[in-house]
Amino acid sequence: MDSTHDIVIVGGGHNGLTAAAYLARAGRSVLLLERDDHVGGAAISADAFAGVDARLSRYSYLVSLLPARIIDELGLAIELARRxxxxxxxxxxxxxxxxxxxxxxxxxxxxxxxxxxxDKDVARWQQFGDDLVRAAVALFPTVCEPLPARSEARRLVGDDELWKELIEHPLGDMITRRFGNDLVRGVVATDGLIGTFTSVHDASLDANRCFLYHSIGNGTGDWDVPIGGMGAVTGELERVARAAGARILTGAEVTGVDPDGAVRYRVDGREETVRGGRVLANVAPWVLRGLLGEAPGDKPEGAQxxxxxxxxxxxxxxxxxxxxxxxxxxxxxxxxxxxxxxxxxxxxxxxxxxxxxxxxxxxxxxxxxxxxxxxxxxxxxxxxxxxxLHTPDRLTxxxxxxxxxxxxxxxxxxxxxxxxxxxxxxxxxxxxxxxxxxxxTTADLEAALNLPGGDIFHGLLSWPFLEDDEPRDTAAQRWGVATEHARILLCGAGARRGGGVSGIGGHNAAMAVLEGD
The missing domain is CATH 3.30.9 (D-Amino Acid Oxidase; Chain A, domain 2)
Structure with missing residues (x-):
């Protein structure tokens, strides 16, 4: 056992960096392990074409869900431009x-x-936009707080018909009822299908959850351009995490995790082990189960x-x-x-x-x-x-x-x-x-970013609330980052309210640690 830290973070994507920054600033000793030679995961900029001086946001490219609260609390010097x-x-x-x-x-x-x-859809489009803003203003402030119950979230929205349209009935019902033009209907529907392989009429409501997250960002739903590329966002998160005292180790591939907090990893050809009081997993839950030696279950499937x-x-x-x-x-x-x-x-x-x-x-x-x-x-x-869209991993x-x-x-x-x-x-x-x-392709994303099945959300998205009868006994449950093991928390896109470049998973895992200590 080479060392012990209060917190060991598996994976250096933007959520892992967010968690590292918050916890190090709170005085915890933090070690972040990243298998690549750089941090950032999908939120990076790269010189994609040799000899051409252009820094592309190679994987993720727009920002909507990163709360202004996280930017302000961490003092991130980033600029987001409205289109x-x-x-x-x-x-x-x-x-x-x-x-x-x-x-x-x-x-x-x-x-x-x-x-x-x-022409008949103009007023409907404007009304629909107003309705979505009301839902966004009601729900987005909750994403950096303990999960509300379904009944509480419904009260916050304050409009039963809108709630039913967004949360209880297939997205396609709302789209076809509100709009008559096939093209207009499609423009609305796409926000329910980003990285999500489903029909807008499917009773699973997978499209509804995807649509909701694409519509509530910072209370407006606007998707902004990060000045300097997505790497500028990651660069700032890395800067504040290091400045707070977090230790970031790249080229360190995690090979196993034990429920007692032991984390095994390979670096420079050596096998090392570190123990964390808490282990924060900034990897997909499917990947985490494999690291724990558990049956991983059905593999997620990306679709883009x-x-x-x-x-x-x-x-x-x-x-x-x-x-x-x-x-x-x-x-x-x-x-x-x-x-x-x-x-x-x-x-x-x-x-x-x-x-x-x-x-x-x-x-x-x-x-x-x-x-x-x-x-x-x-x-x-x-x-x-x-x-x-609609290029699921099964086509690979x-x-x-x-x-x-x-x-x-x-x-x-x-x-x-x-x-x-x-x-x-x-x-x-x-x-x-x-x-x-x-x-x-989805196979390229799995190989480069360890996204199982190329799923950019680490699995199916979840509602930003708990069902009224779901347990909330622990801080991890209340913050939506719990696993079956008390020492191990999710801190990535696979957490409740995860997905997108948001930092929400990292923030909420950090808050669960601080509340539980």
Whole structure:
């Protein structure tokens, strides 16, 4: 036994760093073990293309759920930029027109609804936005507090009909009742399908939970761009954790955890063991069970493909009424009508890649050109991040390279269906002459980030409340970080209220430790 610490944290993703910062600041001795040669997990920036001076947010890319409370309490020097445009969605039946939701110009948004024949949905869209903000204002302040009971959360929302729509009935019921246009319905539905393989009509309500987390961030639901890239967020968390006295050891792969707090790890070819008064697991619960020597159970399944591109300029659109700067200035939805989303789910369930593939695109460099060198930015170059839905891990072949090529082709075909020029013609080239495009499958995420099945949420999301009859006897139960072992707590995306770049899992694990001590 080489040492003992009050806290040993397994995994150096952003939640592990958050927990380390809070606990070290509270005077606890903290050791964080990270298998990679750097911390950050999915929340990193990387030079993805050799010889090209661009720092891409390689995996995670936007921030909504990171509470201002955590930023303020830890003194994080990070800047999040709001995007003017909410979304643009070409009409797949007629890509020369589309829906542009302009948060800075209500009249322009109304005119855009009119152009796609959705004039009756304008007022419904505005009312729906107001309703979601009310739910967000009621529920988001609770995510950094002990879990409320279901009945308490319902009282906080204060609207039984809205509660039933969001929490008790399938998301598709609300969408089809509130909106008449298939494209508008799809724009709403996508927030229930990010990384979640399901139908919006499924009685499991998996889409509802995903939708809720995508809608309540900081009481507004806005998704902001981290200035300097996602690595800037991780860099600040690492800085404050180290400044508080946390010991961070990279290149340390945890190989086993015992319920009594012993953690075995491998570093520099040596086998080491450390004991923690508490062990905080910033890994998926499925992974933790394996480290404990327990039967891991059913493996989680991610359902997305991520494609990063670097372009010499933004592409021209088939829609002449919308500039590329506006279209790519928010979330660019492609082939995501509700009919296409539901059809894509059925196709993927049958074992095939959906055609066309539902996708959404983000252009970080329009809001934050600092991720490009001044010289590269001056040329008009831009990054694009494409997130393809309904590509579950079950579609991955034993030859992941073949899967990667198929999914990349499906993404590019979907994107080209709404452009006036092939996206391939705009790709910059890296040092060796290869085009600046990289594709990450669920298998790639598992290999690089230890996400089982490539599941970005570490498993199915949970409601941000306890059922009225659920136990709350321990601090870990009240904070939503409990495991079957008293010394071991979850502190990552697999905790209650986990998922996304939020720091909430790390904060709540730290609070459970401090309350329980």
């Amino acid at each position: 003017r445009y909410s979304s643009y969605t070409p009409d797949p039946a007629n890509p020369s027109t589309g829906l542009l939701v302009d948060s800075g110009d209500q009249a322009a948004t109304r005119a855009s609804f009119d152009r796609i024949g959705a 493909v991520k494609v990063n591109l670097l372009l010499r300029r933004l592409p021209r659109l088939l829609d002449p009424t919308v500039s590329p700067e506006a279209a790519f200035g928010g979330t660019f939805h492609i082939n995501e009508t509700l009919t296409q989303l539901e059809g894509g789910y059925a196709t993927a369930r049958s074992g095939q890649i959906p055609t066309p593939l539902p996708c959404e695109i983000y252009c970080h460099s329009l809001t934050d050109p600092s991720i490009l060198s001044p010289e590269l930015a001056a040329t008009g170059a831009h990054t694009l991040t494409v997130f393809g 072949h034993p030859d992941n390279a073949a899967t990667r090529a198929q999914l990349q082709a499906a993404v590019l075909a979907s994107l080209n269906s709404v452009l006036a020029e092939p996206i391939e013609d705009l790709l910059l080239t890296a040092a060796a002459g290869a085009p600046c495009i990289e594709t990450k």
